[in-house]
Amino acid sequence: MLLKAVEYEGELQDTVKAYTDLDETSKSGDYWDKKDADIKKLKKHIKQHYLVVQDYTCVYCKQKIIVTHGMAWDIEHIIPKSPYPKFLFEEENLVIACKDCNGTKKNKHVLVNKKRKTFPKNSKDYIIVHPHFDVYDEHIGRLADSKIYVGNTPKGIETVLICGLHRFLPKYAENLSLDSSKRAQEFANTMNEAKTKEETFFIMALMKKDLEQAMNNMLS
Numbered sequence: 001m002l003l004k005a006v007e008y009e010g011e012l013q014d015t016v017k018a019y020t021d022l023d024e025t026s027k028s029g030d031y032w033d034k035k036d037a038d039i040k041k042l043k044k045h046i047k048q049h050y051l052v053v054q055d056y057t058c059v060y061c062k063q064k065i066i067v068t069h070g071m072a073w074d075i076e077h078i079i080p081k082s083p084y085p086k087f088l089f090e091e092e093n094l095v096i097a098c099k100d101c102n103g104t105k106k107n108k109h110v111l112v113n114k115k116r117k118t119f120p121k122n123s124k125d126y127i128i129v130h131p132h133f134d135v136y137d138e139h140i141g142r143l144a145d146s147k148i149y150v151g152n153t154p155k156g157i158e159t160v161l162i163c164g165l166h167r168f169l170p171k172y173a174e175n176l177s178l179d180s181s182k183r184a185q186e187f188a189n190t191m192n193e194a195k196t197k198e199e200t201f202f203i204m205a206l207m208k209k210d211l212e213q214a215m216n217n218m219l220s
């Protein structure tokens with residue numbers, strides 16, 4: 001299910017308008033950090049909205065972090081705010097992300113057309129999985145409900161890279177015994193020596209079983 005975008009009403013709408021009415025040269029990503037009561041109020045509204053609709057779940061790594069302290073979460077500009085200040089308060093350019101994903105993604109490019117002037121509202125305009133325009137599971141799979149992410153489409157692969165989703169791998173790798181990598185190597189050697197397709201198939205079947213066992217041990 002796609003996310004419900006934030007809405008601005010009353011005073012909040014005025015705060016956004018004050019920014020969007022500025023001429024293009026006066027717009028800047030720094031405006032976001034202005035120590036201004038109205039901006040703070042607006043940001044609080046954005047964060048609260050997305051915490052609820054995302055159910056305290058990061059749009060990129062899908063980690064659920066239930067903390068009432070808002071500092072645990074970042075408001076994420078899907079198209080980064082510094083190179084593209086024009087989209088600073090664009091409703092569908094905002095979500096919340098965990099600190100790790102947001103920190104890794106930073107100012108990396110996410111657009112197909114980097115010179116885009118109007119806000120892109122289509123999935124095909126983005127090189128990453130867009131939280132508002134794409135269905136996550138169609139692009140990124142997770143191995144046995146673990147935090148091992150597999151990009152299944154070009155967008156999925158790009159998202160895994162841009163958000164650094166491989167950062168969880170060392171944790172799993174810790175459980176990988178040297179025995180299992182040695183065994184995999186032995187299987188590979190045996191496969192090289194197979195003389196018929198049937199022999200190769202048989203070794204592959206054994207290898208699959210063995211690897212699955214080793215993988216389950218790692219993930220448990």
Ligand SMILES: [Zn+2]
Nearest residue numbers: 058061098101
């Ligand atoms: Zn995350």
